[in-house]
Amino acid sequence: MSIRDARALVFDVFGTVVDWRGSVIREGEALSRAKGLTVDWPRFADEWRREGYGDAIARIRRGEAPFELADALHRRKLGELLARHGIVGLSDAEVDHFNRVWHRLQPWPDSVPGLARLKTRYVVAPLSNGNFALLTNMARHAGLPWDCILSAELFGAYKTDPATYLGAARLLGLEPGQVVMVAAHSPDLRAAQALGLPTAFVSRPFEHGPDGRAAPPDGSFDLVVNSFLELADKLGC
Amino acid sequence: MSIRDARALVFDVFGTVVDWRGSVIREGEALSRAKGLTVDWPRFADEWRREGYGDAIARIRRGEAPFELADALHRRKLGELLARHGIVGLSDAEVDHFNRVWHRLQPWPDSVPGLARLKTRYVVAPLSNGNFALLTNMARHAGLPWDCILSAELFGAYKTDPATYLGAARLLGLEPGQVVMVAAHSPDLRAAQALGLPTAFVSRPFEHGPDGRAAPPDGSFDLVVNSFLELADKLGC
Numbered sequence: 001m002s003i004r005d006a007r008a009l010v011f012d013v014f015g016t017v018v019d020w021r022g023s024v025i026r027e028g029e030a031l032s033r034a035k036g037l038t039v040d041w042p043r044f045a046d047e048w049r050r051e052g053y054g055d056a057i058a059r060i061r062r063g064e065a066p067f068e069l070a071d072a073l074h075r076r077k078l079g080e081l082l083a084r085h086g087i088v089g090l091s092d093a094e095v096d097h098f099n100r101v102w103h104r105l106q107p108w109p110d111s112v113p114g115l116a117r118l119k120t121r122y123v124v125a126p127l128s129n130g131n132f133a134l135l136t137n138m139a140r141h142a143g144l145p146w147d148c149i150l151s152a153e154l155f156g157a158y159k160t161d162p163a164t165y166l167g168a169a170r171l172l173g174l175e176p177g178q179v180v181m182v183a184a185h186s187p188d189l190r191a192a193q194a195l196g197l198p199t200a201f202v203s204r205p206f207e208h209g210p211d212g213r214a215a216p217p218d219g220s221f222d223l224v225v226n227s228f229l230e231l232a233d234k235l236g237c
Numbered sequence: 238m239s240i241r242d243a244r245a246l247v248f249d250v251f252g253t254v255v256d257w258r259g260s261v262i263r264e265g266e267a268l269s270r271a272k273g274l275t276v277d278w279p280r281f282a283d284e285w286r287r288e289g290y291g292d293a294i295a296r297i298r299r300g301e302a303p304f305e306l307a308d309a310l311h312r313r314k315l316g317e318l319l320a321r322h323g324i325v326g327l328s329d330a331e332v333d334h335f336n337r338v339w340h341r342l343q344p345w346p347d348s349v350p351g352l353a354r355l356k357t358r359y360v361v362a363p364l365s366n367g368n369f370a371l372l373t374n375m376a377r378h379a380g381l382p383w384d385c386i387l388s389a390e391l392f393g394a395y396k397t398d399p400a401t402y403l404g405a406a407r408l409l410g411l412e413p414g415q416v417v418m419v420a421a422h423s424p425d426l427r428a429a430q431a432l433g434l435p436t437a438f439v440s441r442p443f444e445h446g447p448d449g450r451a452a453p454p455d456g457s458f459d460l461v462v463n464s465f466l467e468l469a470d471k472l473g474c
Contacts, residue, residue: 071410123373133410136360136385148373149385153408171390173308173370 003180003198003222004235008172009118010127010150012159012183013135014053015207017115017126018105018142021045022206027101039085042209047084052077057129057158067156069131075099102130103137108204112143114228117237125150127168127181129158148172160191169197182231186218198222200231240417240435240459241472245409246355247364247387249396249420250372251290252444254352254363255342255379258282259443264338276322279446284321289314294366294395304393306368312336339367340374345441349380351465354474362387364405364418366395385409397428406434419468423455435459437468 014020021042028041056073059065078099082090090098118124125148126135132151139146148171152158155167169176181192184204193199200223205214217224225231251257258279265278293310296302315336319327327335355361362385363372369388376383385408389395392404406413418429421441430436437460442451454461462468 119377123377125373131410132385132408136362136409140356140360140384146385147377148369148383154391171369172373173368 003200005178006122006180006198007174007178008123008125009180009182009200010125010168012181012185012188013126013128013130013138014049014105015204016182016184016202017111017144018107018138019206020049020102020105021209023105024048024101026106027098027104031098035089037087039087044081044085046208048074048077048081052081053129061158061161067158069153070102070129070134071099071131074102100137103134104141105138107142107144108227110227110229112145114232115145117232118228118235119145119147121235121237122180123147123172125168125172127159127164128152159188162191162195165192165195165197180222184215186215189217189221190219193219193221200225202226202228202231240437242415243359243417243435244411244415245360245362246417246419246437247362247405249418249422249425250363250365250367250375251286251342252441253419253421253439254348254381255344255375256443257286257339257342258446260342261285261338263343264335264341268335272326274324276324281318281322283445285311285314285318289318290366298395298398304395306390307339307366307371308336308368311339337374340371341378342375344379344381345464347464347466349382351469352382354469355465355472356382356384358472358474359417360384360409362405362409364396364401365389396425399428399432402429402432402434417459421452423452426454426458427456430456430458437462439463439465439468 011017024045025041028039028044032039052074060067115124125146127150128135129152131153132149135149135151150168152164155163157163166176169179172179176196180198180200181189182200182202183189184202184207189199189201199221201217201221203214203226205212223234225234248254261282262278265276265281269276289311297304352361362383364387365372366389368390369386372386372388387405389401392400394400403413406416409416413433417435417437418426419437419439420426421439421444426436426438436458438454438458440451440463442449460471462471
């Protein structure tokens, strides 16, 4: 079966669909202006992402910590980072609002027009470790035209656990071979591929900042593209 | 708190958002023309809905049958009804396609424009006993602008089980009092209301056919309207 015969495309979100780093930095800089703060926001964003999300999810995946939602993981680390970076005087409501910056991440320029084209032929959905409400709110904020929201929360397990990829196919009423995993991260794609999902690697050279370099695909994927528009071209949408 | 301060609206679907009866009859009549059949499609539709869905779900709710998806319940009854109505000679693929008429139900005329207005201020989602794939496919087919799909399948329980209403609020990251249940059926609304959800009754006089009469609301609900457009008016959207 050709990848074009698939029925659905599921997308990694943080880094693949949205620019988490640039979005956190922008909201941080706005907070700095409003409150008269001096903060190294790029460093703050990188620490929040790596320690608060990546490391925390890795512990959950290894069974060293119970399953918790991304919102809660982000909120706990945010408290630590505010202290580490000397940010004081925010109200609880202001801290909670800033924690929800992850619900307000901005899409890459090609994400919305690319998804709109892909949606004409395929069911399109996120398949993200972000929690269900985070992904739902993000879609409204960023105008992402998802057909449904698929979150690790629905499966009580984080990618790259097989329960997430297989659970997505099951909820869509499809076989794994009918669901393409789209991501900018090779480990995500390799895990999906091992379960029979077709795979599309999207290069996102600026995920880690303007000086970043594109990580080449580490694996043999069905498609390798530079944008969702190129993905739509290759899938005939 | 006023109902206007809610953050999300969740909708019963079969009968409230879409005209299941008219849609099944129309596809049945098209099948009759294509195959040279003579079938009482209104009776067929009513039996399919009542025996295949309503009765089956009632048995599951009473614990007399294991949880099964609406697609499977529909498919089993469809086999019986084809025999009962003397419909023979359909291939398995044709029967499966006809079973998926429930994925292709047509919205009431006000559903899509009403949801589009309501979506400007509220998260809008189905909260239906239809399975996740059915609701996802229906949204694509009917152009329903949901923000996410909430299905009884996600909770392993059918409305009016409290797990469905409370599970919807939990996935949306909201309190029950922030999630309005919208339905044309009073038992659905009373069950939601008992758990603290605000409620909106929508009159759908033609759910059971052109000779049907509007069932008046059986309960005391926060809003009683005749269409999603009137609901949008009352909610200031």
